[in-house]
Amino acid sequence: MPNATEPSSTISFASSSYLSNCSSAYYAPVAAPSPPVRPAAPDGGTNLEVLSLSKLSSNLERLLVDTEFDCTDAEIMVEGAPVGVHRCILAARSRFFRELFSRGGSGGAPREGKPRFDMDELVPGGRVGREAFMVFLSYLYTGKLKPAPQDVSICVDRFCAHDACPPAIGFAVELMYASSVFQIVELVSLLQRRLLNFVEKALVEDVIPILQVASHSKLNQLLSHCVQRVARSDLDDIALEKKLPQEVADEIRSLRRTSQPKESNVTVDPVHEKRIKRIHRALDSDDVELVKLLLNESGVNLDDTYALHYAAAYCDSKVIAELLDLGSANVNLKNDKGYTPLHVAAMRREPKVIVSLLTKGASALETAADGQNAVRICRRLTRAKDYFTRTEQGQESNKNKLCIDILEREMRRNPMVGEDAVTSPLLADDLHMKLLYLENRVAFARLFFPAEAKVAMEIAHADTTSEFTGLPKSRSSSNLRDVDLNETPVVQNKRLRSRVDALTKTVELGRRYFPNCSQVLDKFLEDDLPDLFYLQKGNPDEQKIKKLRFCELKEDVKKAFSKDKAGSLLSGLSSLSSSSSSPKD
Structure with missing residues (x-):
């Protein structure tokens, strides 16, 4: 040590x-100051005030978690299950809920006289999960922000530090959507600082959800950091068009053009680019026959257009199967970022696409430029809850877990599998x-x-x-004794x-x-x-x-x-x- x-x-x-x-010496040269002391009232009023507030917070929390006596007067449907709430507390803490409840009525059929609202209608796309909503409610009731539940904020990649993996980011993003839409300003400020900390740590693909919530919530500081991060990255134009608002994508392209040195201008064949876009549009229409016609007319092939990568990311599994049946694409071709179609399918986490690629010879052992294979990519994206929750008989398996199982079985079929082979x-x-x-x-x-x-x-x-x-000192100095x-x-x-x-x-x-x-x-x-x-x-x-x-x-x-x-x-x-x-x- x-x-x-x-x-x-x-x-x-x-x-x-x-x-x-x-x-102690550890804190030298500056000694820690004593905490500020508020002048106490003659009767100890300050301590009584703190004690009373703490007791009030605990009592309000019992309203939320106590199942023995249900005194809720409304329900919000989250992920298909009702969550009981107290309208007086929500209305007192949030102008959004005060206006919602003052309008009367409900978003759905009431149960036992309770009005019911649907999270899908309250928040765009229902982007707030049950666990995130419960933590948000706990903050409204108690004024204290609880730690993120581990089963929904850590992934199942055993090499991950869980400080900026997709589940950790996803949970914070869900909380931000709730805080922004329901207008809890102090919680928005706290979560914005947390998301800013994620921006530089995370992979650029994982910054996209942060950018989306920053754009939706009009968080200019957070949005600016995300835009700068994406502009510096090698995220392709297709991803910008598919995942980001048009004005944000245009801003990123503009930043990239201004930041490129004049002498490094890359010549792009506009005719070739147009042919590629036409093939991609045909794939969007699920029209493989049109793809074949365009290939014959244009003189390009599937590998030139990275058609399998595109289809693995954005198209129906039937389109993938039909493209593979053409037999003219390299199923293990790597794109500019070092991803094979199987890597892209692992990011999407669609079992049918993964199986189609594997049956046509896709290698589960191939690694991307960052050294990750398909199963590690999938593990990094999968929450512990989705992987470890037991599936009851007759219940549909979680797609994330199913993808991991499929890829791991494929890797076990190859006796040469081993992470030691990675030397990137x-x-x-x-x-x-x-x-x-x-x-x-x-x-x-x-x-x-x-x-x-x-x-x-x-x-x-x-x-x-x-x-x-x-990092070794030899990277920043010429001292060979450290090497x-x-x-x-x-x-x-x-x-x-x-x-x-x-x-x-x-x-x-x-x-x-x-x-x-x-x-x-x-x-x-x-x-x-x-x-x-x-x-x-x-x-x-x-x-x-x-x-x-x-x-x-x-x-x-x-x-x-x-x-x-x-x-x-x-x-x-x-x-x-x-x-x-x-x-x-």
Whole structure:
């Protein structure tokens, strides 16, 4: 583990005494200030006011979660199931609901005299799921924003740090739609900061939902960041046209034209481009016969137009099957981004398209430029809820899980399958980002409950792998002593993957045995820790505020630890805990 006196790209702590003593050497040179104290009333009115507000928040939350006595007076249908609400509370907190309820009537047939409204009609496209709506309601009732439920905010890719994967982004986007449409300004502001943090971390394809909600909600700052991010990327014009509002797509194209150097003007054959667009329009019309006619007349072929990629992304599965039957397309052809048609189908998560490609020889082992194969792409897009929820007999299987199962079965058919075969340098960079997050998260876990974290690391064999301290110095300097000339890309990938596996298992053990503590860590890392040097950055006043926030975190950890210790899941590790497990005052 890193020495506290040595520079490192991760945060390391020697003992839990740093947490209990905010004036220790760790916080030098600026001592943490005492929290501001409001003058108390002679009768202790300030404390009574805080206690009363806290009790009011808890009592209102019971109205939302208590199923023994239902006193709701309206229902909102979300994903086909009713959610009971109290119109007086929603009307008091939201002008949108006040105007909706004042108009009278209901969006559907009332049940037991309760008016019923449909989320599909309240929010464009019904873009707010049940879990996101329940968290939103909890905020309206209590004034507190709960952490995102893990089953809908993390993916099932075991190499993912879950700090900017599609489920995490998707949940925040759903909350933003609810907050914007229902006009909760303070929550919009909070979520906009969270989404801004996602924009630079996420893959450009995953920025599209953020851009869409920013455009819909007229969040100019967030929209500007998304536009700049997409304009710098290699996202193709077809995706811009299909997924973005016309004015936003035009702005991105304009930015790209102005940012290109004059000497790098790429000559484009307008006739060739026109032929490609005509074939794509024929595919949009599901007219494969017209595609054949255009191919014969134009002199281009399916590979020239990336027809399989286009159909895998946007067309019906029958169109894919008919194109494949023509037998003139390379089913494993890679486009400019390194994606095969199967990679594109995995992003779409349509089982029929995936099966059609596999039966015609598509390879599940092919990797994209970032080192991901089709099953990893699909896993990264799939929520834990969709993958692990048990399907009852006769119930339709979740498409995401079905796609993963199909691809994994295909990979098991090939004895050469193995992630060690991937040697892309971009994959190593991706692992660097994941490792930096995991190392930092485990370092905080070791600070808050060192004995338990040590046990989890030993079980996961994290102590037998070498710690990752950031990008090699050789990338930014010429010091050859820092370079291991005997380490090939394959060996480096094995070393990085071994550390990722160990730290990922450590975090998973933490989530299992310390779920409440893990939620506190998740929220802190998501909201308050934009980078690894959080406490060292900023002017002295900013550092004081940050360190004060870190000290206040002790109380949250203590409460969470008490809840975890009272739970049955801790029984397996309780005998191994030490007196330093719970942070001291």
